[in-house]
Amino acid sequence: MADIDLFIKYIQRIIVLTEQELTEFTSVFIYKKIKKKQFIIQPEFPAKYRTYVLKGALRSYVIDHDGVDHTIQFALEDWWVSDLNSYIYQKPATMFVVAVEDSDVLQIDYETEQRLKQSNHKFETFFRITAERTAAFHQRRIISSLTRTAEERYNDFLERYPAVSQRLPQYVIASYLGMTTEFLSKIRNRKVRRKADPKSAKPA
Numbered sequence: 001m002a003d004i005d006l007f008i009k010y011i012q013r014i015i016v017l018t019e020q021e022l023t024e025f026t027s028v029f030i031y032k033k034i035k036k037k038q039f040i041i042q043p044e045f046p047a048k049y050r051t052y053v054l055k056g057a058l059r060s061y062v063i064d065h066d067g068v069d070h071t072i073q074f075a076l077e078d079w080w081v082s083d084l085n086s087y088i089y090q091k092p093a094t095m096f097v098v099a100v101e102d103s104d105v106l107q108i109d110y111e112t113e114q115r116l117k118q119s120n121h122k123f124e125t126f127f128r129i130t131a132e133r134t135a136a137f138h139q140r141r142i143i144s145s146l147t148r149t150a151e152e153r154y155n156d157f158l159e160r161y162p163a164v165s166q167r168l169p170q171y172v173i174a175s176y177l178g179m180t181t182e183f184l185s186k187i188r189n190r191k192v193r194r195k196a197d198p199k200s201a202k203p204a
Contacts, residue, residue: 004031006054007106010078015126025123028116029106034058034099041097047086049107053079056103059172062095071176074100074168080130100168145178151187153177 004026011017017025030049034040034056041047041060051058058081059074072095075081086093090110108116117124144153154177158165165173174184 004054004106006078007052011126014129015122017122021120021122028112029108032105032107034103034105036099036102039096039098041083041093043094044092046090047083047093048109050080050082050087050113052106053077054104054106057100057167058097058103059100060095060097061175069175071172074172074176076164100172150179150183154187
């Protein structure tokens with residue numbers, strides 16, 4: 001079993017559990033190693049698990065009718081990932097979830113999660129709070145995509161996730177921000193020129 005201290009600290013930031021409750025809660029999660037480029041969710045198959053990342057990086061994405069992929073979410077250490085619509089309703093998934101790096105994860109299946117929540121109101125509170133935070137995050141992202149320029153979205157991304165930008169491929173960041181890789185390159189080059197000479201580059 002991998003070191004799950006990260007997961008324990010995450011739990012303790014949300015709810016207060018006794019040692020016995022903590023053991024009961026964590027014992028139902030399954031530890032897995034995921035290889036880079038390995039898929040854990042694919043369209044047409046129900047998402048069996050909700051996944052917590054202990055180490056590594058994964059991303060979820062969809063592919064449109066033109067064959068262009070759009071990153072819905074990325075997940076690094078201390079983050080969750082799944083196709084939530086598929087997982088919650090146990091219907092075929094509509095997105096892919098793939099490892100961007102070799103990853104160590106903890107997973108819980110839908111039926112086990114339901115039993116866990118029924119067994120202790122604290123456990124139910126944990127999942128409710130994580131669901132609320134996820135909903136708030138996605139709302140902020142939708143508002144940002146509708147109200148900010150491409151460069152503003154990129155600057156906000158760098159500010160919020162400075163370490164992430166160093167680990168994810170540029171095409172993943174571009175698709176997450178709703179732009180082409182080429183356009184992201186232009187923004188990055190413009191930022192470099194502006195830093196070198198503030199008068200040499202105009203804003204997007």
